[in-house]
Each structure stands twice: as structure tokens, then as C-alpha cells.
Amino acid sequence: MSNTSITATRNAEFFNFIDGTYRPGSSGSTFENRCPVDGSLVGSIHEASAEDVNDAVSAAKAALDGPWGAMTIAERSDMLYAIADEIDRRSDEFLAAEVADTGKPVTLASHIDIPRGAANFRVFADAVKNVPGEFFDMATPDGTGAINYALRSPKGVIGVICPWNLPLLLMTWKVGPALACGNAVVVKPSEETPATATLLGEVMNTVGVPKGVYNVVHGFGPGSAGEFLTTHPDVDAITFTGETRTGEAIMKAAAVGVRDVSLEMGGKNPAIIFADADMDAAIEGTMRSVFANCGQVCLGTERVYVERSVFEEFVSRLAAEANGLKLGEPNDTSTQLGPLISEEHRQKVLSYYERAVEEGATVVIGGGIPAMEGALVGGAWVEPTIWTGLADDASPVTDEIFGPCCHIRPFDTEEEVIALGNDTPYGLAAAVWTQNASRAHRVASKLNVGLCWVNSWFLRDLRTPFGGMKASGIGREGGVHSLEFYTETTNVCIKL
Numbered sequence: 001m002s003n004t005s006i007t008a009t010r011n012a013e014f015f016n017f018i019d020g021t022y023r024p025g026s027s028g029s030t031f032e033n034r035c036p037v038d039g040s041l042v043g044s045i046h047e048a049s050a051e052d053v054n055d056a057v058s059a060a061k062a063a064l065d066g067p068w069g070a071m072t073i074a075e076r077s078d079m080l081y082a083i084a085d086e087i088d089r090r091s092d093e094f095l096a097a098e099v100a101d102t103g104k105p106v107t108l109a110s111h112i113d114i115p116r117g118a119a120n121f122r123v124f125a126d127a128v129k130n131v132p133g134e135f136f137d138m139a140t141p142d143g144t145g146a147i148n149y150a151l152r153s154p155k156g157v158i159g160v161i162c163p164w165n166l167p168l169l170l171m172t173w174k175v176g177p178a179l180a181c182g183n184a185v186v187v188k189p190s191e192e193t194p195a196t197a198t199l200l201g202e203v204m205n206t207v208g209v210p211k212g213v214y215n216v217v218h219g220f221g222p223g224s225a226g227e228f229l230t231t232h233p234d235v236d237a238i239t240f241t242g243e244t245r246t247g248e249a250i251m252k253a254a255a256v257g258v259r260d261v262s263l264e265m266g267g268k269n270p271a272i273i274f275a276d277a278d279m280d281a282a283i284e285g286t287m288r289s290v291f292a293n294c295g296q297v298c299l300g301t302e303r304v305y306v307e308r309s310v311f312e313e314f315v316s317r318l319a320a321e322a323n324g325l326k327l328g329e330p331n332d333t334s335t336q337l338g339p340l341i342s343e344e345h346r347q348k349v350l351s352y353y354e355r356a357v358e359e360g361a362t363v364v365i366g367g368g369i370p371a372m373e374g375a376l377v378g379g380a381w382v383e384p385t386i387w388t389g390l391a392d393d394a395s396p397v398t399d400e401i402f403g404p405c406c407h408i409r410p411f412d413t414e415e416e417v418i419a420l421g422n423d424t425p426y427g428l429a430a431a432v433w434t435q436n437a438s439r440a441h442r443v444a445s446k447l448n449v450g451l452c453w454v455n456s457w458f459l460r461d462l463r464t465p466f467g468g469m470k471a472s473g474i475g476r477e478g479g480v481h482s483l484e485f486y487t488e489t490t491n492v493c494i495k496l
């Protein structure tokens with residue numbers, strides 16, 4: 001047992017957090033957490049058994065019947081603000097934990113991952129206080145009338161299954177609204193990134209969140225904590241972010257007992273650059289959308305379509321910028337690109353680098369493993385890579401790679417590029433670059449995506465709907481959309 005600080009220094013131990021207490025898995029099984037920067041051991045993760053997951057779900061259920069269930073919205077909101085403040089106060093620890101797990105540059109994690117982790121509690125504390133209720137005044141044949149109003153109640157125990165690319169940010173994006181609505185959660189962080197979810201348990205205890213409201217169980221998917229959680233009959237709803245095929249398995253598990261699901265899944269997102277775009281802005285935005293977080297962002301661009309008259313200029317400018325990206329230690333503030341999450345993921349990305357060549361690509365830049373020095377040789381590094389010349393059905397153009405790479409293709413007409421943009425099983429995000437507002441509106445309305453940015457990328461107002469169409473997901477998160485998922489509605493009809 002341990003209640004000591006998890007500071008993501010070497011030899012850390014990542015315990016499950018169940019009913020307000022840190023504890024190892026009952027089976028005694030542990031697995032390694034390695035840092036992708038150099039392959040060094042961060043620490044060991046205590047895998048939760050089916051019994052541990054059951055304990056976590058039972059603790060969550062009990063919390064709903066305890067003081068947590070009795071709190072007013074105002075009291076819960078105050079608690080969420082306190083959680084956010086405590087994350088801010090300990091932001092250096094969260095930053096160190098996230099960087100050790102992911103290898104992402106501190107400049108990125110300190111601007112995006114950690115502050116958004118705190119903001120996710122504040123925004124839903126505000127949302128839940130301000131969401132109006134539904135009311136209908138109804139005429140009846142006898143003339144006395146009736147009134148209808150909708151009551152909202154928490155759904156219950158929410159299973160939260162998280163990916164590794166933005167661990168704290170994406171986990172709190174679910175836990176924030178779930179708690180705001182009065183639910184209790186059992187979180188299963190990615191096996192690659194256990195640290196910040198574990199650390200958040202300390203925050204919950206510090207600010208006085210009742211035990212059992214927030215639980216963390218560690219492990220893998222099939223045959224491990226992920227499966228134990230999603231098949232547990234007392235889990236009332238499941239919210240998931242990750243790969244589409246995992247989402248399909250989770251949806252099947254959720255069908256038993258008819259549990260609700262929110263699925264945020266993969267993408268193969270287009271960026272469309274018209275000749276009338278502000279080229280400096282388009283290059284700057286596309287650099288971020290392709291290479292931020294080493295290309296491991298669900299909203300990131302992997303297909304770039306450029307109007308033919310500016311194609312050569314765009315390719316050479318993007319290649320020049322990408323060639324200048326500085327790979328290196330995450331704590332070096334001049335580092336712009338970190339490693340991929342793991343050696344296993346590097347093998348996947350490199351397999352696409354090989355297939356691109358086999359399928360006829362022109363490799364504009366990159367395509368291999370960069371020459372790193374010293375300890376970094378042991379890390380999961382790949383070169384930023386740009387291709388041209390692939391067919392529309394080549395695998396690097398159709399499959400989500402989730403690496404720092406893109407294919408750039410010329411187009412001639414608006415209709416053509418809309419068809420190209422939509423030619424994918426996915427429907428998550430798009431970025432359109434043009435100074436013609438009518439065209440921007442026209443194209444945005446015809447792209448089958450949940451999020452369309454015009455002349456920007458990853459500009460997020462957390463009150464707006466977030467999610468994907470087609471194989472990219474089911475449901476929307478953000479603002480009142482999250483509150484819809486995390487609550488049940490009861491219509492009360494009173495005959496007067």
C-alpha cells in the first residue's frame with residue numbers, strides 16, 4: 001500500500017486507486033512502464049485483476065449512495081474547481097509524469113496537456129450549473145391542462161477507457177463532465193501511460209472527493225482490466241477514446257445489458273489548401289496538424305490536398321519547415337518533436353514508411369529512423385516524413401498511421417477535393433485553408449466530419465460539440481453534449 005507521491009521519477013510504482021486507497025493488484029501481477037525517449041524503465045504498473053475491477057465498481061456504486069449522491073450541484077461544482085486548482089498547484093508533478101510516460105516535449109505538455117487537464121474540470125463545473133431544464137405546458141381536453149418537466153439524474157457508474165496520446169487531457173475530458181453530473185467513475189488508463197491518472201487520485205483525496213467517486217484500475221484490454229471493466233454488469237455506461245477496432249469490441253461488450261456508449265475513435269483527416277489561402281498561415285497550421293505530438297493526435301492531418309497552382313510551392317515550403325524540426329530530449333525547451341509512444345508503435349509507423357515506397361511514393365523528406373545520439377538511440381524515434389505521388393487507394397493514404405507523416409496530392413476543383421476529403425471510412429476532422437468565406441462555408445458543410453476548422457487547427461472552445469462521424473465515433477462530447485451523455489432524463493407529467 002502506498003499513499004506517497006507518484007512523481008514519475010525512475011523506479012516509480014503505479015498502483016490501482018480503489019475506494020480512495022492505493023493498492024497493488026490482488027494477483028500480484030505487474031508490468032513495465034518504459035519511457036519512449038530512451039527505452040529506460042520508468043517503473044512498474046500493478047495490474048488489476050477481475051476482483052480488483054469488481055472492487056472498484058462496487059466502491060463507485062457505494063459512493064453514489066453515500067455523500068457524493070447527496071451533494072447539490074453547487075457543492076459538486078465547487079469540488080470540481082478545487083480539483084482544477086490542485087492540478088494547477090501540482091502542475092510540475094503532472095508535467096513530469098506525463099513527459100516520462102509519453103516523451104512529449106515539455107513545451108507542448110505544459111501548454112496543452114496539463115492546463116487542459118485542469119480546464120476540463122472548470123468548464124464542466126460551469127456547464128452543469130448553467131444548463132437550463134426542459135418544460136412544456138400542455139393543453140388537455142378537460143381544459144385543466146398539464147405540465148411536463150424533465151429531471152436529470154446521473155447515469156451511475158461510468159467506465160472510462162483512455163488512450164495514450166493525450167493521457168490527462170482526454171481522461172479528464174470524460175471524468176470532468178461525469179463527476180459534474182454526479183456520476184462515479186472507474187478509469188482504465190492506457191497501459192502505456194498510467195502516471196497522471198494515478199496521480200489524480202492524490203488530488204481527489206486532497207480536495208476531499210468522497211472515496212469511491214474516482215477509481216483507477218491498471219492493465220490491458222482483452223483478458224485484462226479493460227475487458228473486466230467494460231463487461232462488468234454494474235457499469236452503467238462506457239466512454240471510450242481509442243482505436244476504431246477497440247471501440248467496436250467495446251460496443252459489443254456494452255450491448256450486454258444495453259449500456260450506453262460514447263466512442264471517440266480514429267481518423268484519417270484531410271487538410272485542404274486552396275490557392276487563395278494565406279500561405280504562411282496554411283504552412284504554419286499544417287506543420288502543427290501533421291507533426292504536433294509526433295503526429296499522434298486523433299485530429300491530426302495525414303492527407304493534404306493542395307490546389308494545383310500552389311502545389312509545388314506548398315510542398316517545398318512544408319518540406320523545408322519539417323526538415324528544420326528539432327528532435328530531442330523533452331526537457332530541452334528547443335525540442336519540437338518527441339519520440340513515438342513505444343517501440344511497438346514505431347514498428348507500425350515504420351511499416352507504413354516502407355509500404356509508401358513499395359506503393360510508389362516519392363519520399364519528399366524523411367522515411368526512416370533519425371540518427372539520435374547517446375541514450376536517445378534506445379528511444380522510439382522516427383523521422384518526420386512527407387510523401388507525394390501515391391494513388392488514392394494506397395495504404396498510407398487510406399489507413400490511420402498515427403505518426404509524423406502526411407501525403408500531399410494536388411487537386412483542380414472544389415467538387416473534386418470534397419469527394420477526396422470524404423473518400424474515407426473515417427469522419428473526424430478537417431482543416432480548410434481559404435480566404436473566400438463563401439467557399440469556406442460551402443466546403444465545411446459538405447465534408448462528412450464532426451469538426452471542421454477553417455484557417456486554423458485545434459482551436460477549441462470546450463463548449464462546442466466534439467466527436468466524429470462514420471468510423472470515427474458515436475456521440476459528441478463538450479459543453480451540454482457531454483452532459484447529455486452523462487445524465488438520464490425523466491419526464492414528469494403533472495395533470496393539473
Ligand code: NAD
Nearest residue numbers: 162163164189190220221226227242243246264265266298
Ligand atoms: P487503443 O484502442 O489501442 O487503446 C485505448 C484503450 O482501450 C487502452 O486503455 C486499452 O488498454 C483499451 N482496450 C484495448 N482493447 C480493449 C478491449 N477489448 N476492451 C476494453 N478496453 C480495451 O488506442 P490507443 O492506441 O491507446 O490510442 C490511439 C487511437 O486513439 C488512435 O486510433 C486515435 O485516432 C484514437 N484517438 C481518438 C480520439 C478522438 O477523440 N476521436 C482522441 C485520441 C485518440
